[in-house]
Amino acid sequence: MAQQTNVTDLLILIIGTLTTVLTVSGVIFFAFIFQRKLYRKQAEFREIEKLLKKAELQSAYALIEGRESERKRIAEDLHDNLGSLLATLKIYIDTLQNQEIKHEEKQLHASEKSDIYSISFYKDNRTTLIQKIHSLVEAAARETRKISHDLDSGLLQYGGFQAAIEQLVEAITNSQKLIIETVIDITDPLDDELSLNIYRIIQELFANTLKHAHATKARIEITQIPKEYISIIFEDNGKGFINRQVKKGIGLQHIYSRTERFQGHVTIDSSPEFGSTFIIEIPINQIFSI
Structure with missing residues (x-):
């Protein structure tokens, strides 16, 4: 009996x-499998982030090239337009100053009976010069405002945003991770700050789709x-997501x-069966610069 109990x-x-x-x-096995999946996921995220960064750098390079072109154009405007106005x-002004000096010299050497005709001619000529100077100052001010507006508007006003x-889109498409259809229909220039914000x-x-949605088309x-x-x-x-998860992700919060x-x-x-659709609307008076 004791032996049976021991057995x-x-x-x-x-x-x-x-x-x-x-x-x-x-x-241990499931932890190992989970760890491998986690490593793969992290590697995918790093690849996606690198892809987006590369696209951003390409865009930045294009913007820098555009800004350099813009600086050259503004330099030409300064030289050709504003420069010639200021030179004239x-x-x-030099002519007016010389006339003032000559008039003062005549006044010093003039007799008590001044030459009425000479004084009248001087006044008429002086008035004409002042009017021309006034017109040139206005033209220079307009040209300065135009150049200032071009500087403030920035490259995005000239197609940089699109x-x-x-x-x-091209960088993501070239990675063969996503087939993307793009439609851009904006006829008026966008404000630089909001253009960057929309970008x-x-x-x-795109980051949300690449990291979480496992989509093939966008x-x-x-x-x-x-x-x-x-x-x-x-x-x-x-694969979509449940609506109550909408504001939990950092990307969606951004x-x-x-x-x-x-x-x-x-x-x-969004739904698990039919993917996701985002509709974003921003009032137009918050976008366009005056």
Whole structure:
């Protein structure tokens, strides 16, 4: 009887030991699998971030080239337009000063009975010169305002925004991670600050799709509704997400904060079966510079 009890206890011990070993082995195995998946995911994220950074650097290089071209154009305007106006203005001022000196010398040597005709001619000529100087000063002021406006408007006024978006899309497409359809229909120049803000929003949208959605296709449409708002519609065929998860991700928070900064709003329609659609609208009076 005692021997049978010892055998039973031994069997229980063996079974318990095996169960513990199998459980620990299973935990280690699943931890190893999870760790490998985590490493792969982190590697994918790093690759995506590198891709987006490369696109941003390409856009920045294009912007720098554009700004250099813009600086040369402004330098030519300064030399050809404002420079010639100021040179002519200096000639008129020198002429007026010389006439003033000659008139004062005549006054010193004049007899009590001054030459009335000479004085009248001097006054008429002086008035004409002052009017010309006044006109030149106004023209120089207008030219200065024009150049100042060109400097303030920046490169994005001359197509830089669309070029930056197209380069971002091209970089992602070339990576063969996503097939992208792009529609950009903006006829009026965009304010530089908001152009950059919209560019960052679109970067976040692509980053979200590449990192989390596992989509194969995406569509981005940026359109201007005259005198109303700028519309950004972004769609992908990814796995989607549940609506209550919308504001939890940092990328999505950035999209919301960047949109709300300019009194815009975001609408998201997403489901696990049908991918995601982002509709972003920003009032037009928050975009266009005066």
